[in-house]
Amino acid sequence: MTHLTPQSLNQHVLKVEYAVRGEIAIKAEEYRDKLKTPGHGLPFDSVVTANIGNPQQKGLDQNPLTFTRQVAALLEYPPLMDLGKDIFPKDAIARARELYAEIGSLGAYSHSQGVPFIRKNVANFIAERDGHPSNPNHIFLTAGASAGVSLIISMLLSSPKSGVLIPIPQYPLYTATLAQHGGVPIPYYLDEGAGWATLPIDIERSLDKAISEGVEPKALVVINPGNPTGALLDEKTMKDVLHLCERYKLTLMADEVYQDNLHQRDKYPFTSFKRLLREEKSIVPLFSFHSISKGVSGECGRRGGYFECANVSDEILALIYKMVSVGLCPPLSGQIGVDCLVRPPKEGDESYAQWKKETDSIHEALASRTKVMAERLNALPGVSCVDSPGALYLFPRLDLPPAAVEAAHKAGKAPDHFYAVALLDETGICAVPGSGFGQKEGEAHYRLTCLCDGVDEYVGKLERFHLSFMKKYGGL
Amino acid sequence: MTHLTPQSLNQHVLKVEYAVRGEIAIKAEEYRDKLKTPGHGLPFDSVVTANIGNPQQKGLDQNPLTFTRQVAALLEYPPLMDLGKDIFPKDAIARARELYAEIGSLGAYSHSQGVPFIRKNVANFIAERDGHPSNPNHIFLTAGASAGVSLIISMLLSSPKSGVLIPIPQYPLYTATLAQHGGVPIPYYLDEGAGWATLPIDIERSLDKAISEGVEPKALVVINPGNPTGALLDEKTMKDVLHLCERYKLTLMADEVYQDNLHQRDKYPFTSFKRLLREEKSIVPLFSFHSISKGVSGECGRRGGYFECANVSDEILALIYKMVSVGLCPPLSGQIGVDCLVRPPKEGDESYAQWKKETDSIHEALASRTKVMAERLNALPGVSCVDSPGALYLFPRLDLPPAAVEAAHKAGKAPDHFYAVALLDETGICAVPGSGFGQKEGEAHYRLTCLCDGVDEYVGKLERFHLSFMKKYGGL
Incomplete structure (x- = not known):
């Protein structure tokens, strides 16, 4: 009918792949919608978005830094610089005034x-x-x-x-x-x-x-x-x-x-x-x-x-x-x-103490979650995980039993993709298979963000899933 | 020295042209900086940015719509939804709450x-x-x-x-x-x-x-x-x-x-x-x-x-x-x-009257400026201008004297580019030559935004410049 077909397009477009928001992430979105309907029939109550480094998203809810948001709000609605003197700290108002003098309207x-x-x-x-x-x-x-x-x-x-x-x-x-x-x-x-x-x-x-x-x-x-x-x-x-x-x-x-x-x-x-x-x-x-x-x-x-x-x-x-x-x-x-x-608040500024407290707690939470998650993943059979010293992720390696690899190939999927789909289907945890990032031929990994609160419950689900997956395919 | 040369790049890049922010706009920026130095020696006191449809920029200062900015400020700093109850109208707070429930943090x-x-x-x-x-x-x-x-x-x-x-x-x-x-x-x-x-x-x-x-x-x-x-x-x-x-x-x-x-x-x-x-x-x-x-x-x-x-x-x-x-x-x-x-405020909403007043005044100002500018441009010798019924611009046509065309060619410029540079140099008005938008071979135009306040002064400058330009090149 229409002449606008994939074949008519720039063929480079067809070759583009971006697994972080690809098939598994789209399926996770569908589950999230389905969970809103009563009697959804899914074996989990929430989708855990571990596919993307998006700290402030719903369900993770890392708080934004207060100073940044105060400055942004004041610039969005400049009358607040006067009307909000009792609401905003002086350094946030001063920063907003300084930026406003330089930039003018954010709408330009x-x-x-x-x-x-x-x-x-x-x-x-x-x-x-x-x-x-x-x-x-x-x-x-x-x-x-x-x-x-x-x-x-x-x-x-x-x-x-x-x-x-x-x-x-x-x-x-x-x-x-x-x-x-x-x-x-x-x-x-x-x-x-x-x-x-x-x-x-x-x-x-x-x-x-x-x-x-x-x-x-x-x-x-x-x-x-x-x-x-x-x-x-x-x-x-x-x-x-x-x-x-x-x-x-x-x-x-x-x-x-x-x-x-x-x-x-x-x-x-x-x-x-x-x-x-x-x-x-x-x-x-x-x-x-x-x-x-x-x-x-x-x-x-x-x-x-x-x-x-x-x-x-x-x-x-x-x-x-x-x-x-x-x-x-x-x-x-x-x-x-x-x-x-x-230009974060400096020592002596009104907002400094809060900024320091907020940023320290983000750093600490991330470091401790990363450490705990790596330790517990490493304790699982068929999993090895480099204890990541930076960024927001872990990239554990999976040593999957031959029956699982075979089942994956039968389903037309890379083994780690197959694993990640099963993880999502059974626990609601959305991770990205290693094939989305590249790995050596025959290897299997997945990427997991370390942003989720409630590590204990979250990793507990992961552990239970992994053990049952390994058992199912004769890896235990 | 370095191997990163224009010749080493994607050659498509060299062919890209974007006159709206091109050579003349860059020169206008330089003049704006120069005006800040005492004894700048320029024949004008301000640069008039008529090259781009940017209504809220400094010097034009079209006010943003209050409702939009209030909603945006509330979403930037959600505690304002409570703290700012005496500052913000109820419908803006309600809208922000509704959007916040759907979106969560703007930082995700x-x-x-x-x-x-x-x-x-x-x-x-x-x-x-x-x-x-x-x-x-x-x-x-x-x-x-x-x-x-x-x-x-x-x-x-x-x-x-x-x-x-x-x-x-x-x-x-x-x-x-x-x-x-x-x-x-x-x-x-x-x-x-x-x-x-x-x-x-x-x-x-x-x-x-x-x-x-x-x-x-x-x-x-x-x-x-x-x-x-x-x-x-x-x-x-x-x-x-x-x-x-x-x-x-x-x-x-x-x-x-x-x-x-x-x-x-x-x-x-x-x-x-x-x-x-x-x-x-x-x-x-x-x-x-x-x-x-x-x-x-x-x-x-x-x-x-x-x-x-x-x-x-x-x-x-x-x-x-x-x-x-x-x-x-x-x-x-x-x-x-x-x-x-x-979803602007609707009749009956607390913010409606202000929204109506603000938008009416923007529409009226633009329509009246466009009309006045077209009339006065059309009254100039060697200028004809379609009275634009929409958008933010006029695109007057210039019928330049042969000596001006010759001078332009000698300077290696299209005639309308030559005209626009002279306009900027002598009056501080930054417009974009028609060659940046395309026109028939041999024609000359320029684009002018109708966003500037003080039309009388602004068009007055334009008129004086045009007449002296025409005179200089024997067109009067």
């Missing part, structure tokens, strides 16, 4: 690169973090890190042979964006046995193989702390990565959105690629991405973030500006979120 | 297609507008109309031969998006002599010509009311366009973001393509776009809008869902803006 398009004043604050934040200067004109505010990553990848791909190195397992934004724009993913494997370490020698092997097959490598993606692995790169590895980028003339894309989600700060600190780039006096072009969706901010719905360009010429910066100007500007509510991320 | 990712409840409200708005039902599952909330347009065009282009019909003059998002994704723009010319009318016979001529040159037309773009022209299509023309899309198997993209900016409602009413599609029982696939950035809402900075799909199969809808899910979700502040756009 800003500079396409982001409000200049906020970019200056981001540059100060970076300079303080790294001990090296940062230029506000080299910073682009974005609608979340994803928007920036997608833009830069789309600009770097100059032919269908253009390739981008991505860690496996990876956050599927990278493969999805490459599929969308017709680029070649060049996988390099992280070493699970060494806590999901990045091995420059493996990157080089993947590079050489790709080049021998006619691929033209353009860029290297590093996710640090890792998603889904939570692993952090040490400085030695980072320097090796930089030198490798220099040798192979690669642009480095550093996805650093989890830089503030560190559960073992002393043992596994975060080092930015920007700092090492400057220390090594490297000439590698670097794009580093940050976001308000993660960290203790968790403001996913605002869509805010930024990327910083280093060793990127004015000519290229002008081209990036042109491309973002077509989309007019990033959402102002996200830009406000970025300002609050890089 | 929503459904990738947009909050289901808000999509239901959009569907009701469309059904009421058109008298034909609308399905919430066929609606995608977006980060402004641009994001939706860009997504759909990128999905429709299946080969470098794929073409999209665009009106000339057009809003340059269309040519920019086609350049970015390597599609072929197929221009069809609007008839300036007939008030920028759309002539289906001209569309057909362009189509046949493109096909004979090996282009494969995929879609037809109609901007109604027009940007930059302000023209409205009548029902007869719209029906002809629909039938033409049927005959040529084209997808129709209806950019209807100015549907509520009507200055002569009785004579030039707005009819949606969706309504005629249903009335004609047409099978043409239609994407229609709306936005919170225009109309009386003017909330550009929130980045909100939606598109509705009609005659689009579930298979295609699933593909669109997959693509938007990679970007996670549209900004929640934009989604809230959409809800307020489609």
Whole structure:
């Protein structure tokens, strides 16, 4: 009937895959609706959304940081700066007044690169973090890190042979964006046995193989702390990565959105690629991405973030500006979120004590949940799990009995997909199979967020499900 | 030095042009900064931003609608629903509570297609507008109309031969998006002599010509009311366009973001393509776009809008869902803006009187400014201007003296670009040359927003500039 068919479309679209919100997540939504009907007949009372790092969603309900929301509310409705003097702390009102003087109405398009004043604050934040200067004109505010990553990848791909190195397992934004724009993913494997370490020698092997097959490598993606692995790169590895980028003339894309989600700060600190780039006096072009969706901010719905360009010429910066100007500007509510991320209340400010209490409790809860979950998962037969020092996830490995693998293949599913569907069907827990992130041939994993409260009940369900699954397929 | 050069990039990027925020707009920003320094030496005291439809920007300061901002502030900081009972009207609090119950925290990712409840409200708005039902599952909330347009065009282009019909003059998002994704723009010319009318016979001529040159037309773009022209299509023309899309198997993209900016409602009413599609029982696939950035809402900075799909199969809808899910979700502040756009206060509500007063005054100011500006422009020698019945702009035509055209060519500029640069340099008024929107070979135009207050002073400057320009080049 209609001429608008999948076959008539851009065929790249058909190849895009994004498991985090894919088939299993859609099924979980359907269950959530079904639970609202009396006598729903499902073997669980609630859906546990462990598929996506979305701390403030219903059912998880991590509270937003009060200071951020107060500033945002005051800017949404500026008469509150006077009318609400008895409701809002003085520093929140002062911050809102300062931003209002710079921005004016949140309802106006800003500079396409982001409000200049906020970019200056981001540059100060970076300079303080790294001990090296940062230029506000080299910073682009974005609608979340994803928007920036997608833009830069789309600009770097100059032919269908253009390739981008991505860690496996990876956050599927990278493969999805490459599929969308017709680029070649060049996988390099992280070493699970060494806590999901990045091995420059493996990157080089993947590079050489790709080049021998006619691929033209353009860029290297590093996710640090890792998603889904939570692993952090040490400085030695980072320097090796930089030198490798220099040798192979690669642009480095550093996805650093989890830089503030560190559960073992002393043992596994975060080092930015920007700092090492400057220390090594490297000439590698670097794009580093940050976001308000993660960290203790968790403001996913605002869509805010930024990327910083280093060793990127004015000519290229002008081209990036042109491309973002077509989309007019990033959402102002996200830009406000970025300002609050890089300028939280300071000691002595009226809001400091509350901010400190809120952020400490988020850090502590995440670290303790991650630890408990990893311990209990590791105690299960056929499960091994790297104790993640960063980010929001665990990525346990499943050693499934042959009968389960066979049943999965019969159902036309990857074994970990089969497992994740059964987990959802029986417990209401929605996780993402490892195949959505990539893994070695024949392996099985799944990604689980560590955001859910009530770990005891939640992991208890997981344990009971796993044991019965293993029993059913002769693994016990 | 660095290997990241323009030559190393996706070459489509180099071809993208977006004049609305291009060279002249960048120069205007520089002047604005320079004006802050004492003894700036510029021949004007302020920059008048007439290049972009951005009603709430500094210097224009169209007030946001109070109801929208109150609801948004309450959702940003939910404790205000109690703490602010003496500040906020009851209906704003009730609306915020209703939305909060549906959405939860604004800091959480929503459904990738947009909050289901808000999509239901959009569907009701469309059904009421058109008298034909609308399905919430066929609606995608977006980060402004641009994001939706860009997504759909990128999905429709299946080969470098794929073409999209665009009106000339057009809003340059269309040519920019086609350049970015390597599609072929197929221009069809609007008839300036007939008030920028759309002539289906001209569309057909362009189509046949493109096909004979090996282009494969995929879609037809109609901007109604027009940007930059302000023209409205009548029902007869719209029906002809629909039938033409049927005959040529084209997808129709209806950019209807100015549907509520009507200055002569009785004579030039707005009819949606969706309504005629249903009335004609047409099978043409239609994407229609709306936005919170225009109309009386003017909330550009929130980045909100939606598109509705009609005659689009579930298979295609699933593909669109997959693509938007990679970007996670549209900004929640934009989604809230959409809800307020489609559900303004009703008669009897506490906020209705204020809402009515605010929106009436925006409509009246825009209509009267547009009329006065068109009259005064038409009184100038060498200027003719269609009295725009819709949108936010005028697009006057310049009949420049030969010496001015020669001077422009010597400077390596299109004549209207040359004129617009001189206008900015001498008066601080930032307009966009017609070449940025497209026009017939040898013609000269510029686009001017009708958003500036103080029309008398502003148009006075324009008149004095124009007369001195004409005199300088022997046109008087």
